[in-house]
Amino acid sequence: MARWCDRCASNLTTVAVAYSAGADSTALLLAAHRRWPARVVALHVHHGLHAAADGFESHARRFCGLHGIELRVDRVNAAHDAGQSPEDAARLARYAALASMARDAGADGVLLGQHADDQAETLLLALSRGAGLPGLASMPEFFERAGMRFGRPLLDVPASELRAWLLAQGHAFVDDPTNTDERFTRNRIRAVLMPAWDACFPGFRPMLARSARHAAQAQRLLDELAAFDLAHTGMPPKIARLQSLSRDRQANAVRYWLRISAAVAPATAQLDELLDQISACTTRGHRIHIKMGPGHVAREGEHLQYTPTL
Structure with a gap:
C-alpha cells in the first residue's frame, strides 16, 4: 500500500490525508501512516448535509484514536446558493476546509483517496455532457486549490483492490448512503454503466485512465499555444x-x-x-x-x- 503514496508525499514533512472514514480514504490513511508513522495527520470535513455525517465523524475519531493518528475536524456549511449545484457547493467547501486544516497542521499538501473507478466515472460523466479536453482529462494526479497542493496517489488502483485489502486486514470503514442514490448522475454511472463496461471490456479502467492522460497532455499543449497567442493579443x-x-x-x-x-x-x-x-x-x-x-x-x-x- 505505501508505494502508492511515495510520489505524492516523499518531500513533505507533515503528510495530510483527507479522511472521510470511507473505504478509499481509510486505505490511503493507513498506507500513509505505515509509510510515515510520525508524520501523518488525518483531516475530516463534516459537511452537515445528512444525518449520517455525525456517525462518520464519530467513526473517524475512534479509528484515529485506535491507530494513534492525529485527527483534525472542521465542520462546514456546504449549503448551495441559488443556481449552484449541491455537489459543487460541497466540493468547494471541502477543499477550502482541507486547505485550512492542512496549513494549520504545518502540511504543504493533502493526499486524496480518489481511485481508478472514480477516474473512469469522471471520464464517462464528461463524455455524457459533451465535454471538451479539460473535462476528458478528468482528475489530475496533482493540482492546487485554495492555496494548497493536492495529490491523488490512487488513480491507478481499482476500488475493489482497496476494499479487498481493508477486509483482509480487518479494518473498519463506513459507507456513505448517498453513494447509492441514483438521483445523482455519477451514482447512475456507477450502478449501471460501470458494470456494463466491465461485462463488455474487462479491465477497462486502465484504458480509460490512459485516455484521460492523453487528453490532459493535449490540453497542456493547447494551453501553451494559448499563452503564446495571448502574448500576441x-x-x-x-x-x-x-x-x-x-x-x-x-x-x-x-x-x-x-x-x-x-x-x-x-x-x-x-x-x-x-x-x-x-x-x-x-x-x-x-x-x-x-x-x-x-x-x-x-x-x-x-x-x-x-x-x-x-
Whole structure:
C-alpha cells in the first residue's frame, strides 16, 4: 500500500490525508501512516448535509484514536446558493476546509483517496455532457486549490483492490448512503454503466485512465499555444489581434484567458456567439456584450473585458 503514496508525499514533512472514514480514504490513511508513522495527520470535513455525517465523524475519531493518528475536524456549511449545484457547493467547501486544516497542521499538501473507478466515472460523466479536453482529462494526479497542493496517489488502483485489502486486514470503514442514490448522475454511472463496461471490456479502467492522460497532455499543449497567442493579443485580448488568429486559435485563447483570469468556463453556445461577434467587430461603434458564466464579456475600446456580476 505505501508505494502508492511515495510520489505524492516523499518531500513533505507533515503528510495530510483527507479522511472521510470511507473505504478509499481509510486505505490511503493507513498506507500513509505505515509509510510515515510520525508524520501523518488525518483531516475530516463534516459537511452537515445528512444525518449520517455525525456517525462518520464519530467513526473517524475512534479509528484515529485506535491507530494513534492525529485527527483534525472542521465542520462546514456546504449549503448551495441559488443556481449552484449541491455537489459543487460541497466540493468547494471541502477543499477550502482541507486547505485550512492542512496549513494549520504545518502540511504543504493533502493526499486524496480518489481511485481508478472514480477516474473512469469522471471520464464517462464528461463524455455524457459533451465535454471538451479539460473535462476528458478528468482528475489530475496533482493540482492546487485554495492555496494548497493536492495529490491523488490512487488513480491507478481499482476500488475493489482497496476494499479487498481493508477486509483482509480487518479494518473498519463506513459507507456513505448517498453513494447509492441514483438521483445523482455519477451514482447512475456507477450502478449501471460501470458494470456494463466491465461485462463488455474487462479491465477497462486502465484504458480509460490512459485516455484521460492523453487528453490532459493535449490540453497542456493547447494551453501553451494559448499563452503564446495571448502574448500576441495582450491581456485582456485586443480584438484586432484576436481577429488575426484562426477561429480555432481564437476559441482556445479566449477559453484560456477566461479560465486563468476569471476561473470561468464558457458554454459552447456562448463562446460561439462571442467568436461571431469578434468576427463582425469591424467598426468603432460595434458593441459586444455576452453573458459568460457568472458575468459577461464586453467590448471596452479595443479590448475584450470580463466583468463578474456583483
